[in-house]
Structures are given as C-alpha cells and as structure tokens.
Amino acid sequence: MFLEPKPRSPLYSKVMLRVRFAPSPTGFLHVGSARTFIFNWLYARHNGGTVVLRLDDTDVERNTDASVNSIFDGLRWLDLGWDEEYKQSERLALHRQIADAIFQKGLAYRDFTPAHTGDSEKSGANQTWLFNPGMRELSRAESDRRAAAGESFALRFRVPRGTGEQVRFTDAVYGEQIKSAADIEDFALLRSDGMPTYHLASCADDIDLRISHIIRGQDHLSNTYKHVLIFEGAGAKPPQFAHLPLLVAPDGSKLSKRRHGPVVSVTTYRDAGFLPEAFINFLCLLGWSPKDDREKMTRQELIDAFSLEGINRANAVINFKENLKEPAATLPATSPDETFDSKAVWLNAEHIRGLSIDDLSVRLLPIVHGAGFPIAPEKMHAITPLIRERIKLLRDVLTAADFFFVDDDQLPPYDPAELIPQKGDAAMALKVLTRAREVLAQTEFKHDPLDQALRAAAQAMGVKAGQMFQPIRVAVCGRKNAPPLFETLQVLGREITLARIDQAIEKLEGCASASPKSPLSS
C-alpha cells in the first residue's frame, strides 16, 4: 500500500540471510541494545532470514547472572523472539582453533611483553601505538622456544605494514570505508591466559554461525577494519556490515546506567506501563525512517517498511528527563510521564487507543491486581472504555480509575470546596446533591435515563447542567477530572453512587455549620 512489494527472485530466497544479536552480559539490557536487536530482527523478518541470539560472555570478570536475566527479561518482553541461541563461552575451542589457523599462516605472532595495566591511558594513548618492540620480528623458532619454556604470551594479529597497505569494506549505512593499515595496531587475538578477545571470538563465531549481515552499533565502525582482517586471515569472506547510529542521552553523552539511571533500562519501560509494540515503534523511529510521514506503525508495518537504506547516520538523542537518577526501585511509584521521551509516551498512548477493549482490559488487569485491588475481569472490562483515552501508560490506570477500585467509603479524601460548582456556592452544592440523590434513587442506572433525568432536574432547579454534574462527579470520583459522568455512574452502580453522595452531603453540612455565612441563598 505504502511501499512497493519487494521483488523476490527465486535466487533471492536461496540466499541464507542470517543476522545475530550479540549482547555481552556485563550490564542491564539498555535501550540502545534493544534497538540493535529490533533492527536485526526486522531486517531478518523482512527478508525471511534467521535471527541468532548469541551471548558474548568471554569476559568472565564482568559477566553476571543478573545481567543475563535482565537481557532475557527485556527480550522476552519485546516478544519478538529469535531462532537460534548460543553462548560464546561454550565455543572456546572454536575460537582457539581459528586463532591457531591464523597463527599457522604467519598472520599472527606471540607477544611475550607483560600485560600492561590498562589504567595508564595517559602515557600510552597519546602516542600512536602499533606494536610492542621486538615481538613482531621474533623468529618462529625463538617464539616456539619461549612458549615451550612456559613463558606467557598474547597472540597478536600481524597487521600488514607495507607502504600504502589499506583495509576496506563497504558499510550498508556509512558507505565505502577505507583505512590505512598503518593506523591499525597489532591487536590481540588471545590473551595471555589463552582466552580469546572480543574481536577474535566475535569473528570466529560469526564465521562458524554463517552470519551474513552484521548489524550493530556505530561504536564498532572503527573496529570493523580489524574484523575484516580476521575474517580474511581465517579465509572467510567478510559479511555485509551495517552500522547503526548511536542512541545518546539528551546531553549527547552515551547512555549509561550510572549516569542516567533507570531510564536507560528496558525493564523500566515495561514496568512503567509501556506496550512492547509501542516501545518497539518508538525505538525504530530513532535513527531510522520509513521515509513517508508515518509515525505510529504496527509490528507488521515495520517489517514491511524496514530497510537498511532508511537508516540515518547521525546519533539520535533519546530525550528523557534526567530527573530520576538514583532509586531504580522507586521509579514505578513516582513514574511521571515526564520522565520519558515525550514521543515514546505519545506513541504509547496511540497504541493504547488502538487496542480493543478486550485486549486492553486484559493487559490492565494484572497491574490493578498487582496494586492490591482484586477487581473482577468483567468489571475491568466495563471500566476500560472509560479510561482508554485517558491513560498514556498502562500504569496510569491506577490513578485514572482509582475510584472504581476502592470500596464506597474508601475514596481518597478531597477538599469539600471541590464540590462547589462554577459560579455557585456551598448552598447550591448542597441543594444540587440533595436533589441528585433523590433523582438517582429512582432512575435506571443506564447512560440515557441518567442523562435525561439529571438534565431535567437541573433545568427544574434553574441551574446549568454543568453545575449539577460537577458536584456529583466530585462526590463519586473524589476529584474534578474524571471520565464522563453517566458512564461512570453506570459502572459504579446505584449503591456506591448514593453512598458517596451521602458522604459528600455530610462534608458540606460540616462546612456549612463551620462557616454560617452563605451569601447566595436564593
């Protein structure tokens, strides 16, 4: 409809398109990683490919189970699924095998220089570092002798040093990329404890898993030259690369749990009441565009529209407010809409409005139950249409429909002055409520009869309809801003309505005796 269907040649379907999402379990699943996963997933689904999930857990020092759980929690919530799953730590033999193959070809060498502590970035990073002196030139015999003697070493890639030597690849997003080999250092393949580095493990697995397209964050763009070297060194054809612009904080800095707090964690969005489809929709619009003016898109529309050509090259700001830094645990309690990017919230509201009553009420129920209100599904179903256009996040149900959940006498306290209608006074409020009580005692609790009876009563008393409705609204809802009155009364039922009007009348009488002056008595 919006885009021409993608032509599929018979040949095309034979191409094994395989993408991978390879998070390292060293922190929580953050929004940037989620977006990378989503883009990979969309690309695969658009083209009929396979999605591989691979835990890049070679950094034993920093891996945590909590992180693994966070990643799976977040991915499961997204509800997109994946086709194959691997753990990098279980594939060490493969990594070493490929490292050895590269070494045997003479494309890597042992570096016996003791590991230097990475902390001293000052001294080292200011100079152009290419390789540790002496190690590159070590003869194979000498190298073997020292290794056999038990000397520990790192294995380094022997980056070509011929003049004019270049490494190149074509990025699907950033285009032709060329770098002089003279600017690439002899990076490590194996650490001195024999463990593979990220570069080696990642490429070895990509080769073995036959990954055809690597779609990942732009922070890897410069690393890609090394990866091309590894692929070629291992005798494999490098896959197609596509680097994604980074998601950054409002101040332009990279997203960090420490600096920006829970707003960067995917589960925060889940807990705040985002719909996964809305969250996905939002993330897709950061750094990618369907090139038409669509904003709200369903999962299927995203699949149909997605292409690497639509990806932007500049970093995208995720415009959250940096107001909630410390307490991750208390966030849902405070959870102001204003914490999140306004477009994310708006999109969520759009998606909520697009849900059927059945669907929305089923999603709302656990939240209401979780807050300690044992509401029956049928009742939730009746309440849902009254709040569907009034909530932006699912959790808003707790504030938007609170008066439906509590018992008749458990309404949160409100100021009796709220009961006084526009251009009226306490006496009018009292009069109106008293009359309303009589009318409501004998009117059928359905929208139309309630509407007619209350309007008629207002007219008979010579007050405006609004002056009659407002006191009733405050009496039953406990506040001025609430869903439409008649629908609300219908769901609440006669018993609770009358009880709450009685309570309101009591409040008013209490006030009247306290302040005897009532200027308007008519």
Added chain:
RNA sequence: GGCGCUAUCGUCUAGGGGUUAGGACGGAAGAUUCUCAAUCUUCAAACCCGGGUUCGAUUCCCGGUAGCGCUACCA
C-alpha cells in the same frame, strides 16, 4: 595526541542545486464537550561557520568548529 564518523525546528525526522524547507512529539492559542481526555484548527520554532563550484547553494567539494566513536591481553 592519532585515526574515523556525523552535523535540518528544543527532540525525532523528510527533503534536496531554484521549495512558502514538509511531517511528528513537545510548547502556545482557539473550537468542541458535563470536567478531564480524545478530536479539530491556528501559531511560534531549523538547514553549524567560512571558502569554493555554479546564473543560483541548505543541498555538491574543501577547510574550520563542535559532538561522538575507536585508539586495552573490555565488549
């Protein structure tokens, strides 16, 4: 420091040698309504700077600036 990537309203973006530079969120004002919300209308708001190419650059090229990334036996 070295190498690289990027630059359109506050934010996400469309566009592209000649346009009133389009849309969306957010903001402001108004309409509607029993309040709120939703909806509708209107308004404010942008091509980083300097050169060049050109009849004409926001668009192409170069430089500057700024931001970001990489520069680890982290990923």
